[in-house]
Amino acid sequence: MRIAIDAMGGDNAPQAIVEGTLDAARAYSDVTLILVGDEAQIKKYVGANPPPNIEFVHTTEVIEAEDEPVKAVRRKKDSSMVVAARMVKAGQADGMVSAGNTGALMTAGLLLVGRIKGIERPALASIWPTMTGGSMLTLDVGANMDAEANHLYQYALMANAYAQIVLEREKPRIGLLNIGAEPGKGDKLRKEAYPLLEAGPFHFVGNIEARETLNGKCDVLVADGFTGNNMLKLIEGFGLGIFGELKKVFLKNALTKLAAAVLKPGLAAFKNKFDYAEYGGAPLLGIDGAVIKAHGSSNARAFRMAIHQARAFLKGDVLGKIRTDLSGEGEETS
Amino acid sequence: MRIAIDAMGGDNAPQAIVEGTLDAARAYSDVTLILVGDEAQIKKYVGANPPPNIEFVHTTEVIEAEDEPVKAVRRKKDSSMVVAARMVKAGQADGMVSAGNTGALMTAGLLLVGRIKGIERPALASIWPTMTGGSMLTLDVGANMDAEANHLYQYALMANAYAQIVLEREKPRIGLLNIGAEPGKGDKLRKEAYPLLEAGPFHFVGNIEARETLNGKCDVLVADGFTGNNMLKLIEGFGLGIFGELKKVFLKNALTKLAAAVLKPGLAAFKNKFDYAEYGGAPLLGIDGAVIKAHGSSNARAFRMAIHQARAFLKGDVLGKIRTDLSGEGEETS
Numbered sequence: 088m089r090i091a092i093d094a095m096g097g098d099n100a101p102q103a104i105v106e107g108t109l110d111a112a113r114a115y116s117d118v119t120l121i122l123v124g125d126e127a128q129i130k131k132y133v134g135a136n137p138p139p140n141i142e143f144v145h146t147t148e149v150i151e152a153e154d155e156p157v158k159a160v161r162r163k164k165d166s167s168m169v170v171a172a173r174m175v176k177a178g179q180a181d182g183m184v185s186a187g188n189t190g191a192l193m194t195a196g197l198l199l200v201g202r203i204k205g206i207e208r209p210a211l212a213s214i215w216p217t218m219t220g221g222s223m224l225t226l227d228v229g230a231n232m233d234a235e236a237n238h239l240y241q242y243a244l245m246a247n248a249y250a251q252i253v254l255e256r257e258k259p260r261i262g263l264l265n266i267g268a269e270p271g272k273g274d275k276l277r278k279e280a281y282p283l284l285e286a287g288p289f290h291f292v293g294n295i296e297a298r299e300t301l302n303g304k305c306d307v308l309v310a311d312g313f314t315g316n317n318m319l320k321l322i323e324g325f326g327l328g329i330f331g332e333l334k335k336v337f338l339k340n341a342l343t344k345l346a347a348a349v350l351k352p353g354l355a356a357f358k359n360k361f362d363y364a365e366y367g368g369a370p371l372l373g374i375d376g377a378v379i380k381a382h383g384s385s386n387a388r389a390f391r392m393a394i395h396q397a398r399a400f401l402k403g404d405v406l407g408k409i410r411t412d413l414s415g416e417g418e419e420t421s
Numbered sequence: 422m423r424i425a426i427d428a429m430g431g432d433n434a435p436q437a438i439v440e441g442t443l444d445a446a447r448a449y450s451d452v453t454l455i456l457v458g459d460e461a462q463i464k465k466y467v468g469a470n471p472p473p474n475i476e477f478v479h480t481t482e483v484i485e486a487e488d489e490p491v492k493a494v495r496r497k498k499d500s501s502m503v504v505a506a507r508m509v510k511a512g513q514a515d516g517m518v519s520a521g522n523t524g525a526l527m528t529a530g531l532l533l534v535g536r537i538k539g540i541e542r543p544a545l546a547s548i549w550p551t552m553t554g555g556s557m558l559t560l561d562v563g564a565n566m567d568a569e570a571n572h573l574y575q576y577a578l579m580a581n582a583y584a585q586i587v588l589e590r591e592k593p594r595i596g597l598l599n600i601g602a603e604p605g606k607g608d609k610l611r612k613e614a615y616p617l618l619e620a621g622p623f624h625f626v627g628n629i630e631a632r633e634t635l636n637g638k639c640d641v642l643v644a645d646g647f648t649g650n651n652m653l654k655l656i657e658g659f660g661l662g663i664f665g666e667l668k669k670v671f672l673k674n675a676l677t678k679l680a681a682a683v684l685k686p687g688l689a690a691f692k693n694k695f696d697y698a699e700y701g702g703a704p705l706l707g708i709d710g711a712v713i714k715a716h717g718s719s720n721a722r723a724f725r726m727a728i729h730q731a732r733a734f735l736k737g738d739v740l741g742k743i744r745t746d747l748s749g750e751g752e753e754t755s
Contacts, residue, residue, distance in 0.1 A: 218662040218665070218666065229600060232600070232607060232608035232609070233608050233609050264651065266563060266566070266646075266647060266650045266651065266654075273566060273647065274566035274567050274646075274647045275566070275567050277647075296654055297650075297651040297652070297653075297654035297655040297658060298654040298655065298657050298658030298661075299658060300655065300658065301658060301659060301662050302658070302662070312608075313600060313607065313608045313611075313648065314647065314648050314651055316600045316631075317598065317600065317631040317648055317651075317652060318631070318651060318652070318655055319631075320600075320630055320631035320632040321631040321632065321634065321652055321655055321656070322655070322659065323632050324630075324631060324632030324633060324634065324635060324636070325635060325656065325659055325660075326659075326663075327632075328552040328635050328636070329660075329663055331552070332552065332691050333688075333691075335687075336684055336687035336688055336691060337684070339687055342683055343683060343684055343687065345680075345683070346679075346680035346681070346683035346684050347680070347684070349676055349677060349679070349680035350670055350671070350677055350680050350681070350684075353669075353670035353673055353677065354667075354670055357666050357667075357670060
């Protein structure tokens with residue numbers, strides 16, 4: 088099993104990427120990890136004795152966070168991300184992990200690696216922690232802006248495979264993000280998607296309202312990319328805002344600082360629930376390879392977790408299950 | 422100026438509704454408030470000497486929170502909400518305030534009161550507190566599920582009038598909820614709406630990302646009803662979830678309880694920012710009358726605030742400004 092690593096993508100690249108990759112290489116002897124990027128920079132962090140299952144591919148360009156995705160993928164042909172994607176396409180790697188520009192990775196996945204036959208639109212699936220201490224896979228969070236009912240159906244089918252195999256949920260509960268719990272609610276898209284989801288080879292649990300999304304009522308939440316992206320960003324912004332306000336309350340004076348110190352262990356445990364590093368990266372489902380987007384601000388631990396996901400994706404043959412379920416030969420689980 | 426009050430709608434009806442209405446009647450001698458509902462129940466809370474600007478209309482039915490909106494409005498012809506809406510249509514009242522079933526109020530507004538001529542779809546506009554201590558009007562939060570670009574344009578135009586007159590913002594900054602800040606981002610709907618908004622007789626400030634929505638970057642946030650409704654419910658759910666988790670941390674043991682007591686004043690001030698009672702109700706814009714939805718769990722203070730909004734709506738002639746701006750005679754303010 089071979090996984091290409093975009094060593095130059097992300098806020099902490101290449102150091103955190105290389106460190107996370109070395110950790111993963113030591114932990115998983117069944118995987119070969121290929122560090123793709125500026126070799127001189129990468130080797131600074133590799134040390135004298137890299138694990139035997141590490142390889143290197145030198146590249147000269149980097150796609151930056153600010154780059155316009157389609158242009159960057161087309162023009163920066165020797166960038167670490169583009170070269171990694173081409174390796175997946177050519178069969179030199181089975182998958183890739185990148186903490187770089189999300190839009191560029193979606194573009195590279197779609198244009199360079201290509202879709203699974205029969206899948207109309209890939210979807211980016213993001214793992215959200217729930218208040219109940221678990222997690223939920225939400226898709227699409229922004230790969231496809233104008234979703235149709237059949238796209239939502241395929242998202243559910245792909246996420247079901249991923250949740251079973253990578254997240255180890257025996258019978259993932261698939262929910263449809265909607266404005267009301269009853270069937271028949273919602274806009275035209277949701278009304279059309281509901282019966283398709285009901286008939287799918289997975290365990291559909293119906294509509295889930297946004298206020299319930301963090302309460303652990305489903306394992307997979309199906310949304311169109313516009314709504315999913317807005318929800319994801321709202322959670323990020325709201326979380327940051329609330330923790331920022333709390334900090335102000337805590338730092339007000341000597342007494343509040345003392346009180347905050349007493350509460351610190353409890354608050355830290357709560358904040359940890361929302362630590363992306365625990366949950367790893369976002370799979371780009373529908374691409375004909377294991378393409379995992381690690382968080383842009385990944386540290387070594389978060390990046391290693393994303394590699395762990397790519398490995399589980401490949402070991403469990405998520406692509407094979409998606410193909411089988413798509414062809415209608417999948418087992419009825421609902 | 423006459424405002425019909427749905428005395429039977431909301432979790433705390435009729436007591437909180439009647440009390441808030443009496444407070445408002447005492448504060449605003451220029452308004453006549455008409456309590457519509459079960460007279461025997463209402464009079465229990467009115468007292469021996471109601472203000473002279475209170476009137477009563479007896480009704481026998483109530484639309485419940487669980488009722489299916491369209492059915493309820495069609496069948497419960499002698500319900501407090503339906504009768505209040507008919508009074509607006511007949512010119513016996515200039516506006517109405519209800520804390521009852523939101524879907525039923527939108528239906529009653531649309532079917533019984535009717536739209537402003539030229540407005541294609543009414544929109545429910547909700548006032549959201551921002552982290553910066555201000556507030557922002559977001560619309561549509563669920564009146565119209567399948568919005569088109571011209572609907573979004575009309576939402577902006579109506580909200581601009583409301584924000585100027587009722588929220589007293591001199592030059593409201595109108596933002597479009599979108600997945601990226603740059604023009605040209607988003608789905609088909611957003612791409613079509615952007616140039617319309619740019620050309621509108623209001624101060625359009627471009628796309629606003631969801632993570633920025635609570636940072637006070639605009640006075641009006643324009644969204645389609647599906648996305649707006651999901652965002653509103655996510656904020657509610659996330660806020661409840663976080664305050665619930667904090668409570669657990671605070672109540673862990675005697676020491677954490679003591680620490681929490683020290684932090685209480687600061688936390689209370691923070692929580693007050695998110696107190697809906699401070700912000701009042703949601704106007705149903707596009708209806709040919711001042712129709713204000715008070716929060717379902719309104720206490721007397723929140724309901725009084727919603728009446729205050731209906732009065733400001735009528736005093737400032739929001740409907741007149743919407744008509745003028747629609748006809749293209751409005752002043753260019755952008």
